[in-house]
Amino acid sequence: xxxxxxxxxxxxxxxxxxxxxxTADSVYLKAHLPSLQNxxxxxxxxxxxxxxxxxxxxxxxxxxxxxxxxxxxxxxAGDKQHEAGIVxxxxxxxxxxxxxxxxxxxxxxxxxxxxxxxxYGLALQQSQGVYVDNIAMRGSSGTEFHKMDLGxxxxxxGEDDVAMIMLQFGGTTMPGMKSSAQVNDYxxxxxxxxxxxxxxxxxxAFLVIGPxxxxxxxxxxxxxxxxxxxxxxALKAAAxxxxxxxxxxxxxxxxxxxxxxxxxxxxxxxxxDYVHFTNSGAQKIATxxxxxxxEAESRIKSRMQ
Numbered sequence: 001x002x003x004x005x006x007x008x009x010x011x012x013x014x015x016x017x018x019x020x021x022x023t024a025d026s027v028y029l030k031a032h033l034p035s036l037q038n039x040x041x042x043x044x045x046x047x048x049x050x051x052x053x054x055x056x057x058x059x060x061x062x063x064x065x066x067x068x069x070x071x072x073x074x075x076x077a078g079d080k081q082h083e084a085g086i087v088x089x090x091x092x093x094x095x096x097x098x099x100x101x102x103x104x105x106x107x108x109x110x111x112x113x114x115x116x117x118x119x120y121g122l123a124l125q126q127s128q129g130v131y132v133d134n135i136a137m138r139g140s141s142g143t144e145f146h147k148m149d150l151g152x153x154x155x156x157x158g159e160d161d162v163a164m165i166m167l168q169f170g171g172t173t174m175p176g177m178k179s180s181a182q183v184n185d186y187x188x189x190x191x192x193x194x195x196x197x198x199x200x201x202x203x204x205a206f207l208v209i210g211p212x213x214x215x216x217x218x219x220x221x222x223x224x225x226x227x228x229x230x231x232x233x234a235l236k237a238a239a240x241x242x243x244x245x246x247x248x249x250x251x252x253x254x255x256x257x258x259x260x261x262x263x264x265x266x267x268x269x270x271x272x273d274y275v276h277f278t279n280s281g282a283q284k285i286a287t288x289x290x291x292x293x294x295e296a297e298s299r300i301k302s303r304m305q
Contacts, residue, residue: 142169187234
């Protein structure tokens with residue numbers, strides 16, 4: 001979902017990363033590096049329920065692919081082996097599911113192969129219920145989706161019944177916004193991203209969440225970034241043009257120049273950078289969004305009566 005991970009032998013990693021800084025005398029190393037890469041590599045990761053996750057999980061789903069060697073794996077739960085096996089090389093995406101009901105302690109996955117797969121995503125689920133997946137894209141403006149592999153994304157969605165896509169973007173673009181023309185271009189690009197994502201999730205509802213208030217120093221005061229309201233308006237227009245809903249953090253928290261009051265609240269609701277929320281502030285915003293869903297549901301039900 002926007003990123004992937006691979007494992008490699010530490011020696012191979014170190015020597016490969018040093019290639020660019022080597023001189024002409026490094027011909028031997030360059031010629032023999034592929035043989036090092038043919039050695040089997042081992043890796044592992046472990047999973048345990050977080051203390052706040054009272055529901056826990058009993059199913060693990062892992063998406064991976066793009067590998068050319070037999071992958072050997074072993075799964076242990078606590079001090080007992082849960083499962084072991086192999087995965088033969090396959091083209092495209094591979095999705096494996098494991099039932100870990102009754103497993104106690106941390107669940108550890110161990111891998112061995114000459115060529116690491118691309119690991120695309122890990123889902124911890126229960127056998128029923130509604131799942132909310134947080135796909136972190138820190139530093140993204142939200143205009144990169146069209147660069148992704150459409151076929152691979154469709155495969156990752158698979159049989160999942162995706163009911164809603166929430167897109168929260170806009171804040172990362174603020175320091176670079178210097179003109180209304182840039183804002184208009186951004187809104188147009190973002191509109192295209194929504195349209196592109198709809199080709200993958202044609203039956204899903206879309207909700208766009210724009211930027212919160214963000215401050216920069218102006219003399220002795222912290223004031224809202226000059227083009228932030230315009231960015232908010234551009235994202236809102238893009239959302240409405242593509243049939244998506246829009247939820248306005250900027251207005252919810254107080255609008256223009258509201259961030260200082262969040263920073264100075266007790267306890268603090270925003271960090272001293274006048275950009276990011278504290279845990280308390282994030283919880284407050286999340287509660288408001290939840291209440292907005294409830295309010296919308298109540299309005300819909302009243303119309304149906």
